[in-house]
Amino acid sequence: MAKKRQKRDVVIIGAGMAGLTAALYAGRSGLSVLVLESELVGGQIANAADIENYPGIPGVGGGELISAVQTQAEKFGAVVDEFDPIVRVELSSQPKIVETEGAVYEAMAVILATGMKRRKLSLKEADRYEGRGVHYCELCDGQAYAGKTVAVIGGGNAAVDAAEYLSKLASKLYLIQRSELRADKASVERLRSHKNVEILRQTEPRALSGDTKLTAATLFDRKAETAKELPLDAVFVNIGVEPNTAMFADQVKLDKAGNIVAGEDCRTNLDGVFAAGDVRTKEIRQLTTAAADGTVAALEAVKYLREMNK
Numbered sequence: 001m002a003k004k005r006q007k008r009d010v011v012i013i014g015a016g017m018a019g020l021t022a023a024l025y026a027g028r029s030g031l032s033v034l035v036l037e038s039e040l041v042g043g044q045i046a047n048a049a050d051i052e053n054y055p056g057i058p059g060v061g062g063g064e065l066i067s068a069v070q071t072q073a074e075k076f077g078a079v080v081d082e083f084d085p086i087v088r089v090e091l092s093s094q095p096k097i098v099e100t101e102g103a104v105y106e107a108m109a110v111i112l113a114t115g116m117k118r119r120k121l122s123l124k125e126a127d128r129y130e131g132r133g134v135h136y137c138e139l140c141d142g143q144a145y146a147g148k149t150v151a152v153i154g155g156g157n158a159a160v161d162a163a164e165y166l167s168k169l170a171s172k173l174y175l176i177q178r179s180e181l182r183a184d185k186a187s188v189e190r191l192r193s194h195k196n197v198e199i200l201r202q203t204e205p206r207a208l209s210g211d212t213k214l215t216a217a218t219l220f221d222r223k224a225e226t227a228k229e230l231p232l233d234a235v236f237v238n239i240g241v242e243p244n245t246a247m248f249a250d251q252v253k254l255d256k257a258g259n260i261v262a263g264e265d266c267r268t269n270l271d272g273v274f275a276a277g278d279v280r281t282k283e284i285r286q287l288t289t290a291a292a293d294g295t296v297a298a299l300e301a302v303k304y305l306r307e308m309n310k
């Protein structure tokens with residue numbers, strides 16, 4: 001049976017903070033809006049226990065926060081469709097085509113808000129302690145370890161930046177890197193100048209331990225070929241991110257790391273295609289910056305459609 005063909009002003013791909021905020025603004029501007037989500041609504045934040053840095057809300061569960069944004073977007077007419085995987089996108093045509101397993105959508109504008117995944121630590125205990133000593137975002141969870149002993153795992157610029165940030169909070173900070181640091185020299189030197197920082201090169205974590213929370217990591221010194229247990233309150237893993245861009249990698253311009261190239265106006269290299277949130281080339285990836293991008297992308301889409309209809 002042929003798939004149903006449906007028209008929308010805007011199709012948004014991804015129902016995290018960026019996509020749902022875009023849906024809220026586009027719906028409130030009177031556009032017909034469909035949000036397609038391949039998994040559960042909410043994105044990275046869906047299962048986070050406690051968000052402490054969303055302005056105006058001192059403490060809130062990630063699921064609660066994101067479902068409030070969904071409700072707000074739906075109130076303005078946006079339709080959120082979960083679990084209907086996209087099988088094809090055509091982004092340079094007008095209208096643009098987004099085909100799912102169940103339908104073919106024609107959209108005048110598309111907002112890409114597919115976010116990213118942080119590369120996980122490949123130790124079998126890492127999942128067990130996630131959120132209880134194993135963390136992937138220092139800006140999100142670092143504050144809980146003020147005055148404690150923490151480690152950052154990784155050796156790129158992002159890891160050194162994370163270590164710099166955490167060194168101001170922690171009583172002792174280790175930067176653990178399995179080979180040599182790849183971060184720029186000036187940043188490494190600045191980090192090294194802090195008295196509470198120790199850099200362990202040629203060292204890799206082999207095991208994590210603790211009862212309900214992480215309390216130690218077993219580190220293997222690759223040069224000396226010895227292992228030792230290091231008491232730690234937390235490890236912050238910073239070994240790279242994977243933007244969710246495979247589906248449109250051959251159509252939209254990406255940077256070297258695979259993020260969609262788009263400036264502050266969220267416009268991509270393709271007319272009528274916008275990128276919002278963690279999937280866009282940017283420095284700071286937080287809920288507030290995702291919400292800001294969702295706002296800008298939606299309002300830019302409104303402007304684009306208005307200009308097209310002149």
Ligand SMILES: Cc1cc2nc3c(=O)[nH]c(=O)nc-3n(C[C@H](O)[C@H](O)[C@H](O)COP(=O)(O)OP(=O)(O)OC[C@H]3O[C@@H](n4cnc5c(N)ncnc54)[C@H](O)[C@@H]3O)c2cc1C
Nearest residue numbers: 014016017018038043044114115116140277278285286287
């Ligand atoms: C554990 C954790 C805790 C965090 N805590 C905080 C915090 O306390 N404060 C803070 O500000 N930030 C926090 N962050 C960061 C914050 O969650 C992100 O910056 C923010 O969620 C990014 O939103 P986004 O909408 O851009 O992307 P995402 O949240 O990644 O959402 C993208 C959505 O797109 C969907 N998607 C991907 N590919 C497709 C596809 N092909 N088709 C359809 N849908 C697709 C995904 O399933 C996902 O739902 C945390 C992150 C993590 C992982």
